[in-house]
Amino acid sequence: MPEKSAKDDTVQAEPQVTIIKKADEVISEYRLNGKLYMIKVTPRGGPTYYMVDETGNGQMVRREGEPALKPPMWVLFTF
Template sequence: MRRIVFALLLTLALPVAAQSTQPKKLVPIPESPELPLPPPLSDSEQDASLEPQVTIIKRGEDTVEEYRSNGRLYMIKITPRIGLPYYLIDNRGDGTFATHSDMEQGIRPPMWVIHRF
């Protein structure tokens, strides 16, 4: 029994002893200098074509918002007087719009245009 207690104390004491010894002549790491912030973009440098163009149209008591990017209509938001707004989205870019509402829980991955031929 004494051997087990001694072995247990030895296994617990060795890691503590190993941690307490530090190498000599340690040199602290110098702090890294802060990087300067980039200058803010002026209005002329910002690309206005990246922002979608939104056209708001009142049709009776309904509000229709048309979203365009590069002159191409990609989404229509219809807000009726009574009820929740719903969206018509051109998923493929062929002009065919599919219905999407806020109540749907479907997954819609982002689709970016990398290059057009």
């Protein structure tokens, strides 16, 4: 039976950023361990805004300006 290395059990430490350039805006998608958690939208001629998954349930909330620094949060128990 092959042994598992420590690398197999680690989580991704840095986000993966995908940049999509369109004629009227630039969209940056931020993923961590394959899960989309934030989208940065920079429209041409307008202010930058963010779509942020604040609870981890896939529902994005629009935020104007820079996102606030949030401490890490984990689900400890669910009922």
